[in-house]
Amino acid sequence: MQLSTRYAAVLLALALPAHAASAAAPAAAFSPTDPRHARLYSLERQAFALFDSDDYALSMSQKTRDAWARLHAAALRAKVAGKPHPLAGVALINLSSMDQIDGKNPDALAHANEGLALLAPFADAYPVAWMQGLSIKGYVQATLGDVTGAAEVLAQASRYMDGYIARTPPDKLDPSTHMLRSNIAFSHAQALTRLGRNVEAVDAQRASMEARIAASGPNSPDTIGAYYTYAQMLQRADRDVEAEKYARMAVDIATDHIDRKHPSYARALEALGLLLSRTGRRNESLDYLQRAIAIKRDTVGTGSLYFQFGLQNLGTVLLPLERYADAEPLFMEAERGFRGIEGENSPQSARALAFAASAALAEGRREQGVERFNAALARVRAGSDKDRDIGQRVYPYLIPALIAAGHGGEARAAAAAFAAETRQLDNAPAIPLAQAAMLSAWTGPDRTVLGETARRLVGLLRDDASVHDDAELTEEQRAALDTILAVAAQAQDAALALDAMAILAGSRIAQANRLVAQRLVADPALAARVRRLQDRTKTLQAADSRLLKALAVDSGVAAARTERAAVAAMVDVERVAIARNYPRWVEANGGERPDLGALRDGLGEREALLAVMPAFDGVYLLAVSAGGTRIERAQMDRAALVALVGRLRGSLTPAGFDQSSAHTLYSQIFTPGILATLGRARTLRIVPTGAFASLPFGMLPQRPVAAVTPHTPWLIRRFAIEVQPGFSATPDRRQQMAARDQRFLGIGAPLTFGAIQTADAPRGAGALSQLPPLPGSQAELRAVAHRFGMERTTLLVGRDASEAGLRDRDLSGYAVILFATHGLVGGEMEGVSEPALVLSPRPPMRRGTTGCSPRRKWRGCGSARIG
Template sequence: MQLSTRYAAMLLALSVPTHAASAAAPASAVAFSPTDPRHVRLYSLERQAFALFDNDDYALSMSQKTRDAWTRLHAAALKAKVAGKPHPLAGVALINLSSMDQIDGKNPDALAHVTEGLALVAPFADAYPVAWMQGLSIKGYVQAALGDVTGGADILAQASRYMDGYIARTPPDKLDESTHMLRSNIAFSHAQALTRLGRNDEAVDAQRASMEARIAAVGPNSPDTIGSYYNYAQMLQRADRDVEAEKYARMAVDIATDHVDRKHPSYARALEALGLLLSRTGRRNESLDYLQRAIAIKRDTVGTSSLYFQFGLQNLGTVLLPLERYADAETLFMEAERGFRGIEGDNSPQSARALAFAASAALAEGRRDQAIERFNAALARVRAGSDKDRDIGQRVYPYLIPALIAAGQGEASRAAAAAFAAETRQLDNAPAIPLAQAAMLSAWTGSDPAKLHESAERLAGVLRDGTVMNDNGELTEEQRAALDAVLAVAAQTQDAALALDTMAVLAGSRIAQANRLVSQRMVTDPGLGGRVRSLQDKVKTLEAADRRLLKALATDNGVAAARAERATIAAVVEAERAAIARDYPRWVDAHGGAQPDLAAVRASLGQGEALLAVMPAFDGVYLLAVGTDGTHIERAGMDRAALVALVGRLRSSLTPAGFDQSSAHDLYRQIFTPGILTALGQARTLRIVPTGAFASLPFGMLLQHPVAAVTRHTPWLIRRFAIEVQPGFATGGDRRRQMAMRGQRFLGIGAPLAFADAKPADVTRGTGALLAASSYFRNGGTDTRALSQLPPLPGSVTELRAIAHRFGSDHATLLIGADASEARLRDRDLSSYGVILFATHGLVSGEMEGVAEPALVLSPPDAATAGEDGLLTASEVASMRIGADWVILSACNTAAGNDAQAPAYSGLAQAFRYAGAGSLLVSHWPVRDDASAFVTLETVKGAARGLPRAVALQRAMLKLIGSKRPDAAQPYIWAPFILMGR
């Protein structure tokens, strides 16, 4: 008997948890031949049933007609006795009925059928080895699905051993594809069960066996094999073997690209594997297309009533979470939850996992009570069948416990923290983050402040070290939730140093994301690249030492030795970090900056200056004020989702004629609380460190008091503070001598030729819409058609000449029209200019994927000019050497990305910083060119008189507000400009 190809295909589709196993396979007790001519009629019934079950028509294969065929075989075989026992085909029929039950999600029926079927086949197992192993596989999967994960893992181990023996004693030419596929599926199910039990090292071995069997079945380049490569990579990641994991994940992508037929239904798995890999390497927006296409193919090939389809929904949802598209993700998770439950039953572990994901999305959206209810339901759903499944607890507890604490459910939070700590201790190779998180959450629900402080600091350190491992700087949702918990503890204890350390991880992540391409270009330097890899290896060693220390603390065993080991390794890591920072400071800045020190931050504040950090974490927004005389940390009254919505409402409401005044005042009240204002004291200049949606917030236009109408005297925040925005907490390198006009050299670049025909732009041409950066790239190059639609900037030449006049003809250089090109810019020694101004279009992006990075539009290159495209990208800027004390990006939209969640200031402004520029003047949205010229010129004039740059910008804004220019008092006109420092 051969394995049903229908069964093999359906197991193959289960790309996420499949579990199975049962009792030991007995040796055959009866001498028996499966080709005995006395049972010809049974063999005919068997062929008829398999013909139906293996039919390409899915509906027919799973129809009542097929069930009836198996039932006829079962009834006839029961009557045909062999040594007083029913013919084993009676059991084979039940095993295949159980396969249909399992595919239909009727797990209790499947368990009953397969148990009876195995009992009938057991005396003849060696004569029907494939049927025996198929039955064990089904029983194991169903048993685990119904909650007995440990029992399922044991049965799968037994099935794997039997399969290994069968392979060893069978001539290779007698082993067909379906047998190898069954071997692969058994090993895969075993690996998944072991993972749910926290036995990650064993799971790696099982998944490797599954991969090797898949290769033997269908070859190394088959679409069906790609999933094995990727699943093996996932197992390696869970076992902390990241280098090997990356190798196999990339192998999956390469083979999918080179060998998979785009029309083959299995291509969906390749697309999904590629999409998930892209999401894990920081290219989540790009990954969405692959995942959505995979779901569409699954919908057409296997339908929506399959586990395969539900896993696709869940995978897409997990990619949307870090993009902060929580509502979209929640919808997918709940659809998957219903699908899993409908297929596997009410206690489906996969439905519990989907529900837990939906709960975390609800928590991020500010619905705490609903999130708690869902988390508890997910735990109960799995624990109803087993208390051995630790995977669900690892997913639930880090979110549930802080939510219970915030809800005032002390007893429930203590019980959950104790369970989380106990389960985490039992995991082999438990990552440092959950170990540290479990320790902190236990301390948070306890009564020892010193222990809470120590554990919170340790978790913050583990999270900070973990970001060094990620070249893209991205934080997972689990990391963001952990940072949120640490910040909540910092606010509760008013520990400003802890808050600063934790906020630096959030800010550094945004900086690293924004500068991913800049960093990649830097590490092409062999010296730096080797040093970075060496540091990452040392950090891995430190993480392992952290795990051992955390385990020792949890078990109160060997703590002193673990502390000493960890301290020794930490000293080596810090020495390596310091050496790289000394030798390659620009890379450190681009990768998120060095760890800040509260004393240094306070010392960096000038007279009358204070710092305010505004940080959205996971479900909360945290505020840190640092003044010369004190600090204050607190969580905003509104949750993250509500505040982000406020920012979005304010930004979308801005027009030359008005804006949402209520949102502007509500945001002021939420951020500038009495505690924050007290800490800021009498400061007149404010350095703001915003991340996430708040990086797109024009703080100067917040209303200190409600107003009925906008006038020249409206109480904007810009009247209270001169504002400088900075992406992180860096304290050095920005206390330069204040720019003086006399002796400074000025370079102005702008008014480039239009891309349409390389002739001077027609200022009467209709204005177009400024798009996101990705809209101006196509197939690896610039899209000249899109660039030709950019609107003209008639005021840019006037602006450039007016500012040049202030410096004097001997100290000013202008590159206008055809001269505003990449070639002319590269010909110049930019280190000799004190002030550089770009008056052109700025293209911004969100994720900066591929070539779609932020850029400044210059004149199109000559046909003979190789290697140029007319766009000066962020990574190109970063490679320059700029000595300017001040760079002014008087261009449309150079500050933030094309959506509220774009990385901090798009990377374009920061690229100038890493090229050596001092402060930058940039804009939040497309700017009216006459307003841009006014603000730029007035700011330069103020700085020339010796005013601090933030004050010069403040006065320029106030002068524009008080002028008689059309709509000048409206924030749409004056508010987009920001001064970016450090």
């Protein structure tokens, strides 16, 4: 008996050679070589000769289909014990293979079902054909959306294959049998992972990899594919260290053993890039993904599924980098490609469309995002309602967008569907379960548990961030935090908002301190403690999942609560111990969870705090003062406000200052409600993240201005502004630091550049002259100096706050150096190519003297280079 190469080629680009004869013992009452059926064997050989032709057009032609049809018809007439001859089923299974290759999946499924039914009484006489039929059926079922059914069929095929190999002598097993085993296990693993059964998927993919090694050897292109696919499965099961090992193995073997233009080389690069991205090394991953796309373009072309996956994968790395505008066209191109290849109801096209929808939301196009999400759901549901993977991708974004658009009924229905589908996942992670519970509470009639569900979700997000060493947030986590902040703003729950904002700020702090944290954990004792905390936190996450599942199905809640409480207690003990013994590591990783009461108590006299946090599609504001708290969402969306920040920074040139953008930003951030909460505070501590970390808050005018004048009502005239990265550096904390025997150097309140009109003024002085004075910065420096004690303090203010004043001073004796002045980003002003701090300009030079010293190492005169 012969089998086609093409079914396996389409599935995994793997070869299934012809003439793969069955090695199993024939059924007792039937022989596949019975001479009475010689005519059928002749028809079988004719059909396989056409199907296995090197002429692809001939192999897939109507002539080949007619040859299989003749075999089918003749075998139906040739009875065996009253049943049609099993070659009737073999013919239909090969027709099914042709259908699947042609993209005719419904026809492929019908032919596979009919062929398997005819072959079933004789399966042991045609074991390879039987397993091939099951493999085609399972693959097509998954493609059409019946993932649960596909998993069952492929599990049946895997069990049969294991039994077949066990009863067949090793010298009778040829490579094609191992390859078929690998194909079946691969398809089974893919179906399991779509159902969220990741632990089982790892086992199935390992079986596929081992069979591939047996079939092709350890260094073949096919085996390289098995390595990186196994790495992907390990990563989904949170086994990141093992995953990176196999991903790098795939790239190393591909580099040493196959041509650079081979598709497996591109896919190995892509798999490693995706793994690096998912473990927080996204910028590093971009190079691997871009190289993979270039190779795919040259080898398989832009009309292949592999190319579309490459586009989609690159887009998914750009999303958490907040490069939404770059990611969206990649997703839309992939969506068109998937749909053109797989048909209008392609699950992959629906997934690409859902990614594009989330990018549209992040860019402020809510209506388009909702339309795309609904289209993605409808596309999959048209094939089957059993594919829950797309719902897990869509609902966490769609439901908040529907609520914001005022579509309460649609949001309620979507929340119910999300909760129902999440409960059905075999090993549903805690975060989706908690999201589903919170969104159900938000859209339901009884909102008494909304705060509780939101606090549970923010706790899970905090735990999730703590078990990963990359410190970066995914766009899913950022969107979940956005939803929590929306709930907090609606309920004016400042404590909840502070918890969510602390995760956003802590992520930025941890990213900035990554190298510091890595140096700290070089201490073996701390490294062991951190790993133990992470392991216990993962155990807590599993306990959270079981509790949430119990709550969702209203069964076993008491036992799940008890288990969760016991694990949580162990985690808390470990966290407290590490914070006590290694406070620097805690600070480097974003600090401890802030307490609203302690934060308010730590505010100084007439001091207030304002957090400005872009989340996913919104920007949230939290004001805290002695008089109260307030949480708001800015009226403009995140993308529009980030664009305004960029416009303002780009306008800081002699050509002009974008007063309109500056005042719009002021009015969006300092709303009447926020100003009322800040009250009569004179000092404002600002905690910004994202683009707002580079916003010159002091330059925001408090009312519209037509031109900059000495009387422009800059915000710095209202508040002495202190910008800090997170919520932990309270005055009490600073007081404790200052109480030690430390020396303090403060530099600030520099002279302005407005008076410099001479020809020897430093390049860029015209732009610098538009910067306002900072009268509040001197008060800020003196306030900090008071905490250290004047005997341990040196202040350089006014004319002394200059580059020369710093160059001539030995700085080694100062434990703390504070600059209270304007900070500039490289390129935002003419003559300022690198980040800089603005200091006092040098006085006009006498005629005949030169400007900056030719030995100067800091760029520009009157500004100190950062770094």
